[in-house]
Amino acid sequence: MSRLTVPKTYKLYIGGKFPRSESGRTYEVVSAKGDFLANAAKASRKDARDAVVAARAAVGGWAGATAYNRGQVIYRIAELLEGRRAQFVDEIQSSEGVTAAQASAQVDTAIDVWVWYAGWADKYAQVAGNANPVSGPYFNLSVPEPTGVVAAVAPQGVPSGSLLGLVSVIAPIVVSGNTVVVVADEAAPLSAISLSEVLATSDVPGGVINMLTGSAAEIMPWLAAHADVNALDLSGAGSLEGAKGESWVDLQLAAAETLKRVVPPVAGIPRPALEGITAFVETKTVWHTKSML
Amino acid sequence: MAFLEYAAAPESPSILNLKAQYGLFIDGEFVDGHGDVFDTISPATEEVIASIAQATAGDVDTAVKAARRAYETVWSRMSGSDRGKYLFRIARLVQERARELAVAESLDNGKPIRETRDVDVPLVAAWFFYSAGWADKLEHAGLGPNPRALGVAAQVIPWNFPLLMLAWTIAPALAAGNTVVIKPAETTSLTAMLFAEILQQADLPKGVVNIVTGPGPTGQALVTHEDVNKVAFTGSTNVGRMIARQVAGTQKRLTLELGGKAANIVFDDAPMDQAIEGIVNGIFFNQGHVCCAGSRLLVQENVHDEVIDRLKARLSTLRMGDPLDKNTDIGAINSAAQLERIRTLSDTGENEGAERWTADCRIPDKGFWFAPTIFTKVSAAHSIAREEIFGPVLSVLTFRTPAEAITKANNTPYGLSAGIWTEKGSRMLALVDQLKAGVVWANTFNRFDPASPFGGYKESGYGREGGRHGLTAYLEASGWDAPAALSAASTAPADGKRAARKPKQTRKAVAK
Numbered sequence: 001m002s003r004l005t006v007p008k009t010y011k012l013y014i015g016g017k018f019p020r021s022e023s024g025r026t027y028e029v030v031s032a033k034g035d036f037l038a039n040a041a042k043a044s045r046k047d048a049r050d051a052v053v054a055a056r057a058a059v060g061g062w063a064g065a066t067a068y069n070r071g072q073v074i075y076r077i078a079e080l081l082e083g084r085r086a087q088f089v090d091e092i093q094s095s096e097g098v099t100a101a102q103a104s105a106q107v108d109t110a111i112d113v114w115v116w117y118a119g120w121a122d123k124y125a126q127v128a129g130n131a132n133p134v135s136g137p138y139f140n141l142s143v144p145e146p147t148g149v150v151a152a153v154a155p156q157g158v159p160s161g162s163l164l165g166l167v168s169v170i171a172p173i174v175v176s177g178n179t180v181v182v183v184a185d186e187a188a189p190l191s192a193i194s195l196s197e198v199l200a201t202s203d204v205p206g207g208v209i210n211m212l213t214g215s216a217a218e219i220m221p222w223l224a225a226h227a228d229v230n231a232l233d234l235s236g237a238g239s240l241e242g243a244k245g246e247s248w249v250d251l252q253l254a255a256a257e258t259l260k261r262v263v264p265p266v267a268g269i270p271r272p273a274l275e276g277i278t279a280f281v282e283t284k285t286v287w288h289t290k291s292m293l
Numbered sequence: 294m295a296f297l298e299y300a301a302a303p304e305s306p307s308i309l310n311l312k313a314q315y316g317l318f319i320d321g322e323f324v325d326g327h328g329d330v331f332d333t334i335s336p337a338t339e340e341v342i343a344s345i346a347q348a349t350a351g352d353v354d355t356a357v358k359a360a361r362r363a364y365e366t367v368w369s370r371m372s373g374s375d376r377g378k379y380l381f382r383i384a385r386l387v388q389e390r391a392r393e394l395a396v397a398e399s400l401d402n403g404k405p406i407r408e409t410r411d412v413d414v415p416l417v418a419a420w421f422f423y424s425a426g427w428a429d430k431l432e433h434a435g436l437g438p439n440p441r442a443l444g445v446a447a448q449v450i451p452w453n454f455p456l457l458m459l460a461w462t463i464a465p466a467l468a469a470g471n472t473v474v475i476k477p478a479e480t481t482s483l484t485a486m487l488f489a490e491i492l493q494q495a496d497l498p499k500g501v502v503n504i505v506t507g508p509g510p511t512g513q514a515l516v517t518h519e520d521v522n523k524v525a526f527t528g529s530t531n532v533g534r535m536i537a538r539q540v541a542g543t544q545k546r547l548t549l550e551l552g553g554k555a556a557n558i559v560f561d562d563a564p565m566d567q568a569i570e571g572i573v574n575g576i577f578f579n580q581g582h583v584c585c586a587g588s589r590l591l592v593q594e595n596v597h598d599e600v601i602d603r604l605k606a607r608l609s610t611l612r613m614g615d616p617l618d619k620n621t622d623i624g625a626i627n628s629a630a631q632l633e634r635i636r637t638l639s640d641t642g643e644n645e646g647a648e649r650w651t652a653d654c655r656i657p658d659k660g661f662w663f664a665p666t667i668f669t670k671v672s673a674a675h676s677i678a679r680e681e682i683f684g685p686v687l688s689v690l691t692f693r694t695p696a697e698a699i700t701k702a703n704n705t706p707y708g709l710s711a712g713i714w715t716e717k718g719s720r721m722l723a724l725v726d727q728l729k730a731g732v733v734w735a736n737t738f739n740r741f742d743p744a745s746p747f748g749g750y751k752e753s754g755y756g757r758e759g760g761r762h763g764l765t766a767y768l769e770a771s772g773w774d775a776p777a778a779l780s781a782a783s784t785a786p787a788d789g790k791r792a793a794r795k796p797k798q799t800r801k802a803v804a805k
Contacts, residue, residue, distance in 0.1 A: 064726075112779055127435065132760050134742035135419065142746050142760065230751070249542030256537035258706075259530070259549065259752045272779045275770060283757050285746050286725050288735040289567075 010040045010189070012047060012213060013196030015054030016206015022046045027214065029190060032097020040189050043212035045222045048181065051210040052226055055149045055179040058207030063146045063177030071121030073203045074175060078114035080198045081107070088163060088191055095188040096162060106160045110167040116272050117171040124176060124277050137290040144281035146177035147261060148230035151223035153216045154184050154192065155236035155269055162188035163195065165269045169235050170209055172276030178231075181210045181223060185236075189213040217242045224254040231261040231280050238265030299612070302619040304406045308393050314344045315482070317352055317506060318489035320359035321499025326352045328507065333483055336403035337616050337625040337660040345482045348505035350514040353474070356503040357518050360445045360472040363500030368472050369442060371498075373429030380425030380468060382495040387418040387460075390491065394484055398456055399616040401483040403625030403661070404579050406617050416741060417460040420759075423743035424464035427764050431469065434761055436770040442470030443546055443769055444522030449512040449536075451528045452478035452627050453582035453683075459485055461758050462525050463502060464743075469767035471523065474503045476515055478528075480628050482506040513539070521545060523767065527584075530681075530707070530752050548756025548766045550584070550748055552681040553709030555730065556702035557587030557738060558692075561596045563714035567736060569603050572687070575712060575738040577611065577665050580626055581685040584753075585710035587738055589678060591698050594691045601669060601689065605650060608665045613654040623654070623685065626661040635663050635684030642668050642677035647688070673704055681707070695720065699727045708750025712738045731757070 010029070011018040020026075023044035029037045041047075062070070081088070085107050092103040125144050132140040150173045155165030162185045173180045184192030196211045212219060217240045224232055232255045237248040248265055255262050263279050270276060314330065316323045326346035333342050348356070368376070387394065394417070395409040404413075431440050446466045450458040455477055466473050477485040485504050492502055505511055509532075516524045517539050523546045526536050530551040540547045557575050559568050575587030592600050616624035626632040643649050647668040654664040663684055671678050671688040678688050692698040702711055711730040713721050721735045731749045734740060741747065746757040756766045 109779060116779060130746070130761055132742070132744045132746070134740070134745050136740065136742070138737065138740065140742070140745050142762065147750070247542075252541035253538050256534055256541055259534060259537060259551070259754060261755050262541075271772075273773065282731065282750050283746050283748070283762050284725070284728075284731060284733065284750075285760075286733045286735065287737055287740050287745070288721070289737045 007038065010038045010193045010213070012041045012043055013193065013200070013209070013211040014047065014051045015057070015210065016200060018196070018200070021214070022050070029095065029188070031094045037095060038190060040193070040213045042214040043183070043219055045219070047212060048219050048222045049226070051181040051212060052149060052151075052223070052228055054207040055181050055210055056228055058179045058205055059146070059148055059177075061205055062174070062179055062208045065177070067122035067125065070175065070177060071118050074114060074121060074171070075118035076202045077198060077204065078111045078118065080202050081111050081114065081195070084194070084198060087194060091190045091194060092163060095190050096160065098160060102160060106164045110164045113164070113167050113171055113272055117175045117277070120274070120277060121175050124274060127274065128278050128281065132285070134287070139288045139290060140285065142283050142285040144176065144278065145284050147280050147282050148178060149228060150178050150180045150231045150233055150280055151220070151226070151229045152180055152182040152233035153220055153236040153240070154182055156185055156216060156239050157187055158236075158268055161185065161269050163191040165236060166192050166195065168270045168272065169233060173233060173280050174208055176277055176281050178280050179208045179210070181212065181229075183212045183214070183216040183219050186213075186215055216240055217246070220251050221246070221254060224251040224260070225257065227258050229260060231263075233263045233280070235263055235266050235270045238267065299620045301615070303615055303617045304396055304399070304619060306396055306400060306617065308396055309400070311343055311397070311483075315486040315506070316346045317348050317356070318486070318502075318504040319352070319356045320503065321493070323489065328352065331479070333401060333480065335400050335660070336627050337657070339659050342401060342483060345506045347507040348511045353505055353511060353514040353518060356474045356505050357445060357447075357515075357520050359500035360474050360503050361520055363498060364444055364472040367498045368501050369470055373431060373470070376467065376470065377425045377428030379495060379497050380421050380428060380464060383491060383497070384418045384421035384425060386491045386494055387414065387421060390487070391415070391418070394456060394487060396617065397487055398484050399624070402452065402455055402481050403616050403627050405621040405624040406619055407621065408579060413454055413457045416743070417456050420457075420460040420464045420743045424468040424764070427465070428468040428470075431768065434764050434768060436765055436768055437773045439771040440768040441771060443767060444471060445520060446471045446473050446523040446525060446767065447515045447518065447521040448473060448475040448525045449516060449528065450475065450477055452481040453579060453584070455481035456484040456488065458527050459488060462527070465758070465764045466523075466767045467501065469764060471767050472501045474505060474515060474521070476505050476507065476512045479508045516540065525766070526550070533754055546766070548748075548758070549754030550756070550758060551752065551754040552707055553584045553586070553749065553753050554589060554679065554681050554705045554707045555585055555587050555710040555712065556589045556591050557712035558591045558698050558702060558714065558724070559593060559596070559600060560715040560717070560720070561593045562716050564716055564736060565599075565603070568714040569600070569607055571712065571714065571736070571738045572604060573607055573611075576687045577608070577623060577685050578739050580624055580663070582627060582631070582683055583739065585732060585739065587710070587712050588682060588686070588688060590687055590689045591692050591701055592689060594693050597691050601667070604667060608652040608667070611652060611654075611665060613662065613664060614657060623665060626663050626684065629661055631683065632661040632663060635682055635686060638677060638680060638682045639666060639686055642671070642675060642688070645675045645677070647671045647675055647677060673701060679705065695724060699724065703727070703729045706752040709748075709753035710734065
């Protein structure tokens with residue numbers, strides 16, 4: 001006889017743990033055909049602020065890890081994702097209404113994007129840094145460093161993008177040692193939460209990637225104005241519209257108050273690019289005197 | 294009481310051939326503006342040097358149109374090697390007229406001739422010489438094949454290093470193939486006008502560099518102009534915030550080089566002779582009108598008294614006075630408004646309980662002066678440990694362990710620069726890793742070079758000036774092709790991958 005299935009409760013992912021929204025709110029996630037899939041947690045301002053606290057606490061350890069180590073940890077995300085391909089294909093198929101082949105292609109590319117960025121971890125500094133030939137007896141070196149905590153929006157409602165869009169946003173942020181608070185695709189958040197489960201069982205330290213589900217238009221203004229957020233990735237924010245008609249421009253305006261670095265919206269899904277990494281690094285230039293012999 | 298008596302050795306202003314009135318420099322010509330004129334004075338004597346035109350929004354529009362025309366018809370079509378040759382010419386002309394520029398700068402800004410002659414003007418020439426060589430090598434700038442210029446750059450610069458900041462911004466912009474409209478600070482427009490003469494001597498095509506003078510509203514008209522592709526601002530964090538808001542939602546690229554409250558950290562094993570000189574240079578160079586000044590001295594507790602005693606002794610030998618005198622160490626404060634701000638913040642420091650010591654200097658009768666001042670017994674909560682004073686005022690704090698030094702150094706919304714003094718290299722490098730600052734000087738301070746990127750973390754702004762990084766602030770990548778296996782990740786629209794990286798159209802005009 002057919003077995004009664006056991007559905008999953010989809011929750012937030014903050015600081016390596018899976019809390020419900022402190023607000024107790026959920027929203028209904030439906031399939032492309034309109035069938036009920038799950039009640040996802042609808043994150044609140046408090047959840048966003050908790051996520052920033054967790055992200056800030058994780059910066060020291062993650063940015064302080066060796067680049068080789070970060071590269072391996074990110075590569076391991078790809079490994080675990082590969083092992084759970086079927087689950088992701090299934091979820092994407094039901095929530096996006098795409099074919100099995102299209103869903104498979106999306107998952108495969110998402111895995112390959114992780115692998116591509118994993119390889120940059122111990123190389124981007126060589127490409128983005130410099131030895132500077134200054135006019136004097138000084139050793140002078142410029143090195144890129146992660147900027148700190150980044151708040152990001154995954155692409156919203158982009159076809160074949162609920163997993164790939166999210167991964168294309170967070171991978172370049174975390175590879176250099178930043179931590180991230182990201183708001184998943186509001187309409188198709190299931191694979192984001194399942195990705196959190198992959199992260200939780202990989203070696204990514206808790207707090208490095210914090211996943212919120214709910215309304216990006218509601219949550220992002222709090223993150224954009226948060227004084228302990230260093231940068232704002234609006235790659236996926238192009239279509240946001242707040243209750244009073246606010247757009248991503250209002251997020252950029254809020255970010256100006258604390259002079260956050262802001263990446264403006266892109267059409268579709270961000271392409272894998274070195275610039276995706278360097279958009280969230282600071283260049284530190286160190287001068288040291290050379291003594292006379 | 295002076296440390297040693299020197300005969301006055303003033304540089305003569307007779308080398309200058311100044312006009313009584315300066316207009317705007319637009320499309321290769323000096324033109325009268327449509328606004329009022331204002332006087333630029335010598336802050337050392339309060340005497341009028343010349344009158345300067347105040348550009349209206351209409352004048353700014355004319356300048357941007359000239360820059361756009363020059364970009365479309367001349368500068369973007371010129372070979373990189375020819376653009377470079379113009380910049381080499383400018384570098385040489387600056388060297389040839391170095392003495393004149395140094396005298397004019399000291400006269401107009403109030404900074405000692407020793408600094409304009411040995412630091413500002415040589416660096417101006419170096420900046421153009423360095424940038425010139427990039428013009429025909431842009432594909433090596435690290436942005437991939439065929440990087441493109443942005444178009445018209447709007448630049449607003451401060452009064453603390455008037456000609457040097459002009460060079461920092463103009464030289465890389467032109468090398469990358471952009472044209473420029475620049476607004477010098479209201480109180481220090483004089484050397485920009487002399488620079489315009491140099492551009493004429495270099496026969497730079499008209500409209501490639503346009504100079505509009507005036508106060509804040511002139512700058513606002515410039516950065517909010519619709520036909521500007523790039524905005525570069527150097528100045529206060531508050532104005533930087535305002536500009537970030539004004540640029541929000543547009544496709545303009547923005548770099549901001551803003552304020553600082555740098556920690557200069559002295560360990561007990563520091564090379565003490567050099568450290569004392571470095572502390573003095575860190576905060577009293579250019580009367581402390583330096584965004585990266587080492588305004589917070591963090592000294593290890595066990596050497597605090599020794600350091601303070603030696604600092605006081607050294608400061609007592611500094612000579613304050615006529616900026617044109619070659620013996621002068623400390624010149625005039627740039628303006629009455631800035632002097633007032635320094636006085637107010639210093640009084641606040643005293644009222645909040647810090648202990649004030651001021652060098653015994655003779656204050657000239659006229660002009661704006663502030664004697665070198667040290668505050669000890671400063672806590673991290675004091676205003677003088679938090680706010681940028683932008684004057685010759687040093688706040689001294691103490692620490693016991695490296696961890697405490699790091700915490701205190703990073704305890705600021707700013708993150709422009711920092712200094713470390715220790716003979717232990719491993720400790721220096723460990724500290725460098727932890728400091729949130731864009732420039733860290735180890736066993737030196739306040740060094741600048743066109744090859745070396747400069748710029749801040751956090752609220753000290755974003756983007757870098759100088760070096761390869763500074764050049765890329767004026768370039769746009771054409772983009773590498775995405776790796777083939779990841780091509781599915783590139784969901785670019787039909788008009789190509791470049792559009793996919795562009796922000797969407799602005800939804801609304803922003804003017805807050």
